[in-house]
Structures are given as C-alpha cells and as structure tokens.
Amino acid sequence: MAATIAAPDLEPALRRRPRPNLLPYALISPSVAVIAGVLAFPLGMLVWLSLQHYGLRELIAHQGDWVGLNNYRAILGDALFRQVLVRSILFTLACVALTLVFSTLIALLLLRLSRPIRIVLMSALVFVWATPVIVTVDIWQWMFDYEFGVINYLLTRLHLGNFVHHNWFDNPLQGFSVIVLIVVWGAIPFVTITLFAGLLQVPSDLIDAAKVDGANSWQAFRFVTAPILKPIFLIVLCLSTIWDFGVFNQIYVLLNQRPSSDYYTMAIYSYRESFGVTQYGLGAAIAVLLVLVLVVVTFFYVRQTLEVGEIAPTAA
Amino acid sequence: MIAPGTTQQGIRLARAETAAGARVGINLRARSGQVLFDALGVAISAVMLFPIYWMVATAFKPGRDILTLEPKWIPSPFTLQNFQDAISRPFFLEDVKNSLLVVGAMLAISLAAAFLAAVGVARFGFKGRTGFIIMIIGVQMVPLNALIIPLYLMLDKLGQTDALPGVIAVYVAVVLPFMVWTLRGFVANIPVELEEAAMLDGCTRLGAFLRITLPLVGPGLVATAVFGFIQAWNEYIIAYVLLSSPGNQTLTVWLASFTTNHGPEWGPLMAAATLTGLPVVAFFLIVQRYLAGGLTAGSVKG
Numbered sequence: 001m002a003a004t005i006a007a008p009d010l011e012p013a014l015r016r017r018p019r020p021n022l023l024p025y026a027l028i029s030p031s032v033a034v035i036a037g038v039l040a041f042p043l044g045m046l047v048w049l050s051l052q053h054y055g056l057r058e059l060i061a062h063q064g065d066w067v068g069l070n071n072y073r074a075i076l077g078d079a080l081f082r083q084v085l086v087r088s089i090l091f092t093l094a095c096v097a098l099t100l101v102f103s104t105l106i107a108l109l110l111l112r113l114s115r116p117i118r119i120v121l122m123s124a125l126v127f128v129w130a131t132p133v134i135v136t137v138d139i140w141q142w143m144f145d146y147e148f149g150v151i152n153y154l155l156t157r158l159h160l161g162n163f164v165h166h167n168w169f170d171n172p173l174q175g176f177s178v179i180v181l182i183v184v185w186g187a188i189p190f191v192t193i194t195l196f197a198g199l200l201q202v203p204s205d206l207i208d209a210a211k212v213d214g215a216n217s218w219q220a221f222r223f224v225t226a227p228i229l230k231p232i233f234l235i236v237l238c239l240s241t242i243w244d245f246g247v248f249n250q251i252y253v254l255l256n257q258r259p260s261s262d263y264y265t266m267a268i269y270s271y272r273e274s275f276g277v278t279q280y281g282l283g284a285a286i287a288v289l290l291v292l293v294l295v296v297v298t299f300f301y302v303r304q305t306l307e308v309g310e311i312a313p314t315a316a
Numbered sequence: 317m318i319a320p321g322t323t324q325q326g327i328r329l330a331r332a333e334t335a336a337g338a339r340v341g342i343n344l345r346a347r348s349g350q351v352l353f354d355a356l357g358v359a360i361s362a363v364m365l366f367p368i369y370w371m372v373a374t375a376f377k378p379g380r381d382i383l384t385l386e387p388k389w390i391p392s393p394f395t396l397q398n399f400q401d402a403i404s405r406p407f408f409l410e411d412v413k414n415s416l417l418v419v420g421a422m423l424a425i426s427l428a429a430a431f432l433a434a435v436g437v438a439r440f441g442f443k444g445r446t447g448f449i450i451m452i453i454g455v456q457m458v459p460l461n462a463l464i465i466p467l468y469l470m471l472d473k474l475g476q477t478d479a480l481p482g483v484i485a486v487y488v489a490v491v492l493p494f495m496v497w498t499l500r501g502f503v504a505n506i507p508v509e510l511e512e513a514a515m516l517d518g519c520t521r522l523g524a525f526l527r528i529t530l531p532l533v534g535p536g537l538v539a540t541a542v543f544g545f546i547q548a549w550n551e552y553i554i555a556y557v558l559l560s561s562p563g564n565q566t567l568t569v570w571l572a573s574f575t576t577n578h579g580p581e582w583g584p585l586m587a588a589a590t591l592t593g594l595p596v597v598a599f600f601l602i603v604q605r606y607l608a609g610g611l612t613a614g615s616v617k618g
Binding site: 020021023024025026027030031032034035037038039040042043044045046049054059062104109110112113114118120121123124125126127128129130131132133134135136138139140141142143144147148150153172185187188220234242246247248249253257267270271274275280282284286288290291294297298299302305306 | 350353354356357358360361362365367368371374382383384385387390425428429430432433435437439441442444448449450451453454455457458459460461462463464465466467468469470472473485486489492493498525543545549550552553555557568571572573574577580582585586589590592593596597599601
C-alpha cells in the first residue's frame, strides 16, 4: 500500500490547499453581497416590475398585477415615447460628438502649451471637473436667467441679436442647446485629461518620423496619433454615451423640477411615469429599455477596459 | 508605488517637456506660434472657469448689485450677507449634518468591504476571479436612474423610505465597484516579496499584512475614500426620491430645491452653491493626480 506510506507527507499539503482557495472568496463576499443585494436584485426586480400593472393601489398593497408585455406594448405604441427616444438619441449624439471634438482639440493644445500656461489650463479643467453637478446647474440657471442673466447681456452687447428678456426655455430647441452646453462643459475636463494622459504616451519620435516623411500636422494626427489613441478614444466614447444617454439632473433641476413633456428624455420620462403619475410598471418598462440600450454600449466598454487594464494577479 | 500611473506620468510629462523644447529650438517661427497657442490656452481657461467665477462673485455681491441690467464684473462692495442668509435658511444645518452622516457611514462600510475584495483580487488567483472583475467593471455602468423605481419600492416595503440607512446602503453599492477597482491597483503595486520577507523574519501572514501591506496602501485608501466622499456628497436623484421630508434630506437636495421654494434669490443661492462645492473642490484638488493616470495606465505601449 504505497498510498498509506506516502500519506503522512502528502497530508499537510492537502490540508493546506483548501485554505488559500477559500480565503479569496471570503474576501470578496461582502462586496458581492452588497452588489447583489443593492444593484443586481433591484435590476431583476425592475424587469419583473415592467411586467406588472403597479399603480398607487398596488403600491399600498405591495402587490402588483401581472400584465405580461402590456406595458411594453403601451409604450412602444405611444407617440410621445417614440418622440422621447429620438430626442434622447439626438441629444446623446450631440453631447458625445461635441465633447469628443472639443476635448481632443484641447488635449492636443495642452501638448503645445508652454509649461505655466499648461498648468493654468489644467487647473481650470480640474476646477470645473470638481464642481458638483447640482452646483453647476444652479450656476448656469443664473447665467441664463432671462432678466438679469449675464449671457443675455453679453450676447446683446456683442450685437449677436436682441436678447433682452430672452427666455431660452420657451423654445425646446434653444433649451436643449443650453442643456447640451452645460453637459459638454461639464464633460470636457474628464475626457480632455484622459486623452491628454494618453497623448503623452504617444512616442514623439514616431510623429517626428512621420513629419520627416512629409506628413503635415493633420496627417500625423490622423495616421499616427489617432490609431495609437484608439483604445482610449473607445473608452471615453462608451463612458460619454452611457452618461449622456442617462442625463437627468441637468434637465430636471434646470427646469425647476417641473420639465414640460417637450424636455422629456428617457430618464425623465421614466421618472415622470413612475413617481409623477404613479405608474411604476410603465416607468419600469421605460427604464428596462434604457438599460437595454446601454448594455450594448457597456459590453464594448467592459471588453475594452479588460484589454487595457492589467488584470493579472501579482501572486497566484 | 504610491498610485497607478503617477510615476509613469512624471516621466511622460518630462518627455513632453523635452519634446516641446526641441521643437521650439529647431524653428524660430515656432516662437510666434507658441504665443498664439498660449493665448488660446488662456482664453479656453477663462471660458471654462467663468461660470465658477461668476458663482463666487455673485455670492459676495450685495443684493442690489446682483439684479442689475448691466452686470457688475467684480464684487465691490463686498459682503458676507448672502452666506449668512443661506446658512440661516431652514434645514440647511440639518441637511449638512445628514450629508456628513450619510457620507461617513457609507465610507466606513464601503472602504472595509472594498479593501478586502481588492486584496482578494490583487493577491489571489481563484476560479471566478475574471467573472468578479467583469462584474465590478460592468456594474459601474448600470444607470442609477433606472434602478430608482425598484429601490424605492424595496425600501418602501421595508419601511425605510425617508430614512438615511436606505440611502447609505445604496451609496455603498454605488461606490463599491469603483473602490474595489482602484484599490486593486494600489494593492497590486506593492511587491508581494515585501510580505514574504516579513514572513521569513517570523511574522505571521496576518502580521505581515497588517505591518507591511496596510501602511503602504494607506495613500490608496485615502484617495479612494476621497472619491467615495465626492460621489456621495454630490449625489442627487437617489436622495431626492428616497428622502421626502426636508429635515431628512441631504445638501444637494436642499440646494436643488432652493429656487423652487423661495423664488430665484440668486445671491443666497450662489452662496449656498459655493458652500456645497467647497469641500468637494478642496478634496478633489488633493487627489486628482491619482485619477488622471489610473484609467489609461499601461494602455498605450510607447
């Protein structure tokens, strides 16, 4: 019986092995529990709710009525919803495109600045980044005030038209221009600083080599810098899309917590349906559609982050 | 060693410096170009910063200088009246206290949980590790707006709406994935050999961890805590939906309802906004260097 002879030697090793195997699970278990309980479970509950009729009566009884896909049918047949969906997509496209274009330009500019000016611009970006969103919305509300707002005054003084007592929110298109401005202004610092950090990693010899070969600045950017930065571009593109598609605070607070239906985006519409007119089932169905759109974007983001981030353990 | 990306970034910055220097040296025309670029940089800084300047300037102006058709660019005479007004408003002090309470409790719970998970992910290979990491990254992308309805109904069932524990629990879950991901980077940057050396010298595994790894990861814990603080302090919609009575709300909810409840009194509103933003900006400036490199470290091989 060779096994019995070898047993005393093997046993401690065998006994020790399960320990390091269980320890990491114990370490991550509190986090998993919290995430499962407060994020994953509600996400499942959201889907379940979207299949129920859940109004005020059901809220009091804590019990919904199963209606299958009726909520989705109602929403997809609703002209207002289609309008809101198109508006949300256009709004997101405008915000993301403007954010990326301006951020790329400012990041490239940062490379060319002399040191003191670069510190000034970086500090300005960090200040804007650090300011809480609700605070910035209050500021812009004041700046766009129809009576005493500084923007109307400046535009009138610059002879860009008569903006005396001009209310920007009477016309939803103008109102949304203001909201896009606020969102882009708030998003530029993070995206710019991220892109700038990426630009610093682009070897300057590569650009010099391209220049020697006769490339102009645009071609050097297009064929050398941009391809190297592609992973970072993809990450900020995904993040910006996710953030801008779910924008709530800027619109809701800017319009004094009473946005008219002309200002509904997906997030606002879902909120209104559930907490405004207590149709939690309908609101949940809209939220599920919102999440579905973002899941696609998230998929790309996760894949990209896993490729970029070094996730190998330092010790096995 | 202190943070993911910081040292690398120093090197990168230095490299950009020499590159910029070389370019100027080669071409004299570049010098006039430099002035142009710098002027553009100053202009962009001014445009970006103007809203924040305008908030602070308005906050220090007396009422009659705020509501003028021709704006006064500099607050003179200078007054603290708006700040006094804001602070003496009903529920301001209660809501500051609520915010501090929520953030404090949230930080204590989430830091402990995140640190354990970060050690687990950075120091051990185990089955399901990749799945856990994917969950950590993916879950950060779940839009909070979409979860409000089930969260509200869940807490309603438990009788925890209009109470702080519900908000604290939600905030813990919101900041946790980011904290785990960031701390993982800090822990991974501490060479495991240091722990092993301590264990050779007679430390237990736990002792080595407490005496070696924990102190070294201190800056990481501080940075992570500050980011958690900022996120929770700034959060609006969860607190707005879950906390209904004014005495139970947090500072951002108080601030957002300022205009609706009192009409646009811009002076006190801007003073209150300044006070709300101040701690965040101060903390942010301390730790922003940790953030800049974190996302992109190692993404581009130079």
